[in-house]
Amino acid sequence: MKNVFIFGYYGFKNLGDEAILSSIVKMIKEKHSGLEISALSYNVKYTKSTHKINGVSRNSIKDIFNAIRKSDLVISGGGSLLQDATSSRSLIYYLAIISIAKLLKKPVLFFCNGFGPIKKSLNKYLASKVINKVDKIVLRDLQSKKLMEEIGITKPIEVTTDATFCLNSVNEKRVKEIIKNENIPHDKPLVGVSVRPWKIGQNFINTMAKFGDYVISQGLNVVFIPMQASKDEEISKRIINHMDNRAYILKNEYTPEEMLGIIGVLDILVAMRLHALIFAAIKEIPMIGLEYDPKVQSFLDIVDQKNGGKVETLDFLNLCIEFxxxxxxRYNESQKLHDRVEKLKKNSKINYDILGKMLK
Structure with missing residues (x-):
């Protein structure tokens, strides 16, 4: 039996990363049902129960080494794993995993990854040395390809789309059940807001609170959508506490498939989180991105949707105008999204073919 080892930012209950893992596992199982799949994880029990695969503790060098040693293919299945915007430590950690795989002569596939930004010269050098040893590079956007080439990657790079464009949501009955259990009214159009902790000052909190009140004054309801509850809830509640009107927030944790269904009942989404925006695109929900990272603008360009501004300098008036x-x-925006997303879903089929060839 063949073994596949997937590494990424898994087990932290970040729905974007969990959606990527769900999608890759789905593709692998549809191509080769008899494979043994393992994934790097912060929470091995969560990964096993959620994805029905083996979890490998990201804190155990021994377990990681053994998982790679047993594997026939190592997949970098993260989003933008290789970047130093958060810290150099994360970058070095993932480069080390790739290096171990190549030391053990294992084929490595970069699968639908984002890339960068990498700002430090030493990190650029290390990344280029390691990545040029990878067997196949598939990226999700042209901006990532450009950034890779700028640091000296000479291997061929293929651009398709994010792995999650093959994801299916739960059925309508389950979505209605969730909305009812969360006590979210559906008597008015619903606007979703997805924010995350970042280098955010009081201006961002005040602007988003004021914007939320403005949306409600236009006769709509507002619901905050934490994509990683342990991180997003606090910033969401800070904004809600600064609002004059009542806004709602999802209180429970959901699977990627459930969250895709929830976002599908929105009328508009305003979001920092990339995979909240991707979920909206899959469901053809018009969106406004809030840019905290270049990957947000890159995706908005792909789907031809609006950027509400950079989070550090967010302007209330500009955000209201875009909204x-x-x-x-809304109808024309949704139609425009339909045409763009159909192309992305076709690219998703290319991902299946690439994976199939690497698994032969």
Missing amino acids: DNILKD
Whole structure:
């Protein structure tokens, strides 16, 4: 029996990363049902129960080494794993996993990854040395390809789309059940807001609170959507506490498939989180991105949707103007998304083919 080892930011209950893992596992099982699949994880029990695969503790060098040694293919299945915007430590950690795999002569596939930014010269050098040893590089966007080439990657790079474009949501009955259990009213159009901790000052909190009140004044309801509850809840509640009107927040944790269904009942999404935006695109829900990382603008360009501004300098008036434009033209925005997303779903089929060839 063949073994596949997937590494990424898994087990932290970040729905974007968990959606990526769900999608890769789905593709592998559809191509080769008899494979043994293992994934790097912060929470091995969670990964086993959620994805029905083996979990490998990210804190055990011995377990990681053994998982790679037993594998026939090592997949980098993260989003933008290789970057130093958060810290150099994370970058070095993932480069080390790739290096171990190549030391053990295992084929390595970069699968639908984002890339960068990498700012430090030493990190660029290390990344280029390691990545040029990878067997196959598949990225999710052209900006990532450009950044890779800028640091000296000479291997061929293929650009397709994010792995999650093959994800299916739970059925409508389950979505209605969730909305009811969360006590979210559906008497008015619903606007979702997804924010995350970042280098955020009081201006961002005040602007988003004021914006939430503005949306409600236009006759809509607002629901905050934590994509990683342990991190997003606090910043969401800070904004809600600064609002004059009542906003809602999802209180329970959900699977990627459930969250895709929840986002599918929105009328508009305003989000920092990339995979909240991707979920909206899959469901053809018009969106406004809030840019904290270049990957947000890169995706908005792909789906031709609006950027509400950089989070550090977010402007209330500009955000309201973008929102009003979408609100007035929701149908056409949704149609525009439909055309873009159909192309992305076709690219997702290319991902299946690439994976199939690497698993032969």
